[in-house]
Amino acid sequence: MHNYNFIYKKLYEHYGPQGWWPADTAFEMMIGSILVQNTNWRNAEKAVSRVKDYLKPEIMDYLPENELAERIRPSGFFNIKAQRVKSFLEWFRRYDYDVRQVMQMDSNYLRQELLNIKGIGSETADVMLLYAFDKPIFVTDAYARRIFYRFGYDMPETYDGFRSEVEKHMSNELNVFQEYHALLVEHAKQICKKRPLCEVCPLNTVGEQRLN
């Protein structure tokens, strides 16, 4: 009763490779992950494009918070997000803004480091780990929960419990986890519009047991 691999394959066959995260550098990816919080990607992307001249940590660190906020306005919550970007930079500075240095850290330790930054919660931390620091982990966001729940999975209550449960049954491949999260997000957009059951849903053959 844990064919997470099977669901992955069905989604992949149907939607194809998603190519997440769309960013030129790891730093850009991490900025994007903060700007996209509770916001659609179009708005976040627009905000990222408005700080294109500042997409190096040592440069953005010198940009005053109020100017940063003004630039990222399209992403919404711009004052709070400017603040969050600043606290992230403050942390990143302690590692010389060096992605490769940070990547050497143990996955769990690094995750805790990120969670200690004000404005970075479990989901933002996980996508950073997955797409910027190349850590093969499963992102257990609301979408993943919703989709698995629909298929009757008996899921652990806690965020970490669910995460390790899925990871236990998956091969530890970075690319697979990167695609899986993207595919679940893509699929979530589709199924919500097609209640109660979508006839072209690639997961229909899995056997949906619960709704909601």
Added chain:
DNA sequence: CGCCAGGGCCATA
């Protein structure tokens, strides 16, 4: 016009 999107913090009970 209202709704919500690739969240997270904080106050309250």
Added chain:
DNA sequence: TATGGCCATGGC
């Protein structure tokens, strides 16, 4: 631990 309010833009 678990809700509820708050932050705010742009597309539909």
